[in-house]
Amino acid sequence: MATIEMKNIVKKYGDGFPAVNDVSIDVADGEFLILVGPSGCGKSTLLRMIVGLEDITSGDMLIGGERVNDLAPRDRNLSMVFQNYALYPHLTVYENIAFPLRLAKWSDKDIDAKVREASRTLDLDEHLERKPANLSGGQRQRVAMGRAIVRDAKAFLFDEPLSNLDAKLRGQMRTEIARLQKKLGITTVYVTHDQTEAMTLGDRVAVMKRGVLQQLATPRELYEQPVNLFVAGFIGSPPMNFLPATVENGQVTLPFGTFPLAADKAAKTEGKGLLMAGIRPEHFEDVSVIEEGKLDSSRTFAAHIDVREWLGDQQYAYVPYEAEAKVQDQLKELARESDSDSLRTQLVVSLDASSNAAEDSDTTLFIDTDQMHLFDPATGDNLTVGL
């Protein structure tokens, strides 16, 4: 096991385009780190540089404290777990796990001890004589991991291992990988474009965009304290709502009303002209389900519900609003960058399951402005991060 340190890593391909641009990330021993971002953000390139499948243009890559820039992949002792697990179909589970040890010319006795130890850890004892084709996806995943742990690899590296599975199996395998990683305590770097995987699997998540690291934080911090518009729009489903906003005299004006804003947020944003407000769907509520005496009526507004989606434990309501062309263009750009098609001039609000707010009807909604973020529309920076 080992730490992985990436220091100012740059990768330029032949045409000079920086696929990875000055990325620095330290992965702690035993940590589960996720690299996430839209297609083309450079996450696979970064992973391939850790493994040694891609040259590093500049910067230092350290594994277990040792600089590995010039080491061949086989000398880095890392284990890459591929999408199809790359198991040998004609070999039994036992022989698949034993494979790297046979290559390394271990004795039969030592191989047997090592394979049985891995098989116990991975609950594969009863499957050792079976062939991969007869195993479930989860069992195959465990065999692939077994082959990695017998080698005492310093770290596991995954490149979108679940992307070609159906949704149900993906959910199961996600849990399986999380459980195994915790049990084995092996440093892991996992590439995905799926923000659900990113949020549920990782100790920390590195969000990338166009080769540049945007934020490196725990899933909770990313969700609650995104540093910029890109991270705010990329993490969360349905995504955060973005709205044009101005802040004057301790109040925020949105397309559908003016509401009080906490003093610390107002102090950071007052008089800065047109801003972009970000507020998550769950920070709205139908006032009719809020207990009497608990409702702050200065933060309510009339809304027309266009479409409603009832999910059993909650419901989403869609509330269109008017916005200037400039704001609409900005929202479109944001949607394009974050691979999201749901950022439009409409609010998506999450209402309590008991709300009777009906489709194509008017209702009164509460907006929790304490949970609102305010972004500089030019730089995308979150002006209220940490507040």
Ligand code: ATP
């Ligand atoms: P995806 O999820 O689509 O695989 P990614 O985030 O993993 O995307 P990379 O595959 O790392 O992105 O690619 C990052 C950038 O580098 C892209 O702009 C891509 O076009 C470019 N790139 C990748 N491989 C090469 C190559 N061999 N030669 C030139 N450019 C490349």
